[in-house]
Amino acid sequence: MRAAPSEPSRRSHDREILALAVPAFGALVAEPLFLMADSAIVGHLGTPQLAGVGVASAALTTATGVFVFLAYATTAAVARRIGAGDRRGAVQQGVDGLWLALGLAVPVVLLTLLLAPWAAGVLGASPTAAPYAVTYLRISSLGIPAMLLVLAATGVLRGLQDTRTPLVVAVAGFTANIGLNAGLVYGAGLGVAGSAWGTVLAQTGMAAVYLVVVVRGARRERASLRPDPAGIRAGARAGGPLLVRTVSLRAVLMIATAVAARLGDDQVAAHQITMTLFSFLAFALDAIAIAGQAIIGRYLGASDAPGARAATRRMVEWGLGSGVVLGLLVVLARPLYVPLFTPDPVVQGQLHTALLLLALSQPVAGLVFVLDGVLMGAGDGPYLARAALATLAVFAPVAVAVPATGTGLAGLWWAMNLFMLVRAVFLVARARGGRWLVTGAVRS
Known part of the structure; x- marks a missing residue:
């Protein structure tokens, strides 16, 4: 990527990101x-x-x-x-x-x-x-x-x-x-x-x-x-790959829930609590991704590829920083929120490792959500669909094998972290290149 933006530019990006993300x-x-x-x-x-x-x-x-x-x-x-x-x-x-x-x-x-x-x-x-x-x-x-x-x-x-x-x-x-x-x-x-x-x-x-x-x-x-039939068809064509992406990601969550159901009642309960927190944290990180969609689309529409790269760099910093903060909160606030979900000491014990693994994944999740939003804003849906399908293909056999390995809920959440890491690899590889930087009012 290019050299880091100047401080005024960074402040400008920060104001823009916050104005949309909050x-x-x-x-x-x-x-x-x-x-x-x-x-x-x-x-x-x-x-x-x-x-x-x-x-x-x-x-x-x-x-x-x-x-x-x-x-x-x-x-x-x-x-x-x-x-x-x-x-x-x-x-x-x-x-x-x-x-x-x-x-x-x-x-x-x-x-x-x-x-x-x-x-x-x-x-x-x-x-x-x-x-x-x-x-x-x-x-x-x-x-x-x-x-x-x-x-x-x-x-x-x-x-x-x-x-x-x-x-x-x-x-x-x-x-x-x-x-x-x-x-x-x-x-x-x-x-x-x-x-x-x-x-x-x-x-x-x-x-x-x-x-x-x-x-x-x-x-x-x-x-x-x-x-306008032509405009509606164009919207459907643009949305088709994103539909594939969304279904693939939802399949990951469904597989994880199905695997957890085979681990026992205590581990299922702990998994559901962890997934609830996973979903809430996703809302926080997705807010930056939404800002990315709007900002990157506007930059590319204005044929400002360097501006799009600079904004992407700053949003990546926001995503990583937010992920670190959220991960620390997951760990440090456990005594406050875990008793609200369950008084069962066995389930609380299962939660200990799962929550640590959830916290560990948050910086990577911050990177993933931001770059996902950036590439959506660029209209790079076909790549996102292929990456999501490939990620599902990696995650599914690993997750399904968890009950046989005897690693329990910890093994399942290691698989979830692998899922997030593989997504990050695909998205970073794309963002570092230039094929997504298609400028103009309409992505051809």
């Missing part, structure tokens, strides 16, 4: 609070109801989570147009992303309605919990169009270098969700169905706010609101 982190944390609020409210109805909502939430998260590329691909495409000075084209790209989201939502809703009983069974819902899972999943499926619209619209605003509006909308949506759920579950006596309807209404309200913001922007820039 609100993005708040919005990311607000999203899972929807399901946490549902669980907390439904938990007072009874154990079968809570179990049913837990199963349905897992299915719903899987059904919609794979479409996160709607946000990622749209961010990169819109940011490139902004960098090139084509604000009208940027907004038009965002409108195409919204139409793509709607087009994808229709079959997903139909499949979720049809396959809800099957999904409840596959995910292990008990005979008493299954009816509640099916009810929650079928009603919640009506909110899938809103959820996908929110993903696409969030990508539009991030590409426009605005992460504050998504934060405000996410916080307002979470607040509305709590009020609606409490009122419908207990006030209206709708039980689990009320919880699902409350979440659907809150998500629909969020989507409506985003649509108003995007439509106003489109009218201001005189961009068309009609569906």
Whole structure:
């Protein structure tokens, strides 16, 4: 890479990263609070109801989570147009992303309605919990169009270098969700169905706010609101490789959970706690990655490859530093948070090694998340897809062999660290080269 940027340039990059990353982190944390609020409210109805909502939430998260590329691909495409000075084209790209989201939502809703009983069974819902899972999943499926619209619209605003509006909308949506759920579950006596309807209404309200913001922007820039087949196809092509990447990474987490299930109840419990912390730490690091998507897309759109490299270098420093801090917090704060998760001394004992391994991986995770965001911002989806598939191919046999080796939960989390290390190797190798530095308003 080139020589380190000057101090004023470093300060400029720092201000830019923080301005985008801090609100993005708040919005990311607000999203899972929807399901946490549902669980907390439904938990007072009874154990079968809570179990049913837990199963349905897992299915719903899987059904919609794979479409996160709607946000990622749209961010990169819109940011490139902004960098090139084509604000009208940027907004038009965002409108195409919204139409793509709607087009994808229709079959997903139909499949979720049809396959809800099957999904409840596959995910292990008990005979008493299954009816509640099916009810929650079928009603919640009506909110899938809103959820996908929110993903696409969030990508539009991030590409426009605005992460504050998504934060405000996410916080307002979470607040509305709590009020609606409490009122419908207990006030209206709708039980689990009320919880699902409350979440659907809150998500629909969020989507409506985003649509108003995007439509106003489109009218201001005189961009068309009609569906453009060519633009929608371009968005689908850009998102396809990112879909492969996301599915591959989710497969890693599913394999890890399946392997943990074969290790025994105590180790499964410790694994789930460790995974909860893994996911929360990922939100913090992903906020920097989101800033990377928006910043790198804009630099490349402006044909400023040296600026993109300088910004990447500074974000890598932020990622590594954040990873070190988070790793230390995981270790030093254990006496404070471990008792909150479990009072069982056996599970706490299993957690000891797993948490140390989680902490050890955080600097590498910081590097991985940042470079992942940088390459997404550059529109380098095909490489990310190939790297994710290769990483899965390395991780899967190692993880599956853990029960046979007798290494238990520690062996599984060594495999998780290997997964992160292999990802880092692929991403660093790509970032050090120049093939991702494709400039211009549109990545050809």
